[in-house]
Amino acid sequence: MSDTPVDLDKHRGMAAQKATDIRRVLAEIETHAKILREQQGILEIELLAVPAASWHEAAAKARYVLNLYAASLADTDTHHRDLVAAVIADFARLSGEG
Structure with missing residues (x-):
């Protein structure tokens, strides 16, 4: 018995290797998406909990909601x-960002 792992990919056909690669990439994407959803949830809790201290912060919150x-x-x-884009452009112009 050997402790060296066997590279199963070498024993698969090309189609099976591609299918395995696709499954691996999808699993990685799903993991990243889950992390992003968790971070988005944390951000939204903070946006709800902390009132804006300035018009710039209020505009940033509004931009976030408009993008959603x-x-x-x-x-x-x-x-x-187009309406959303116009409002976001107004925020940028009035806040001196663009």
């Missing part, structure tokens, strides 16, 4: 997407 809203819009809903 825009992400939920259908690709064909260009009118609302």
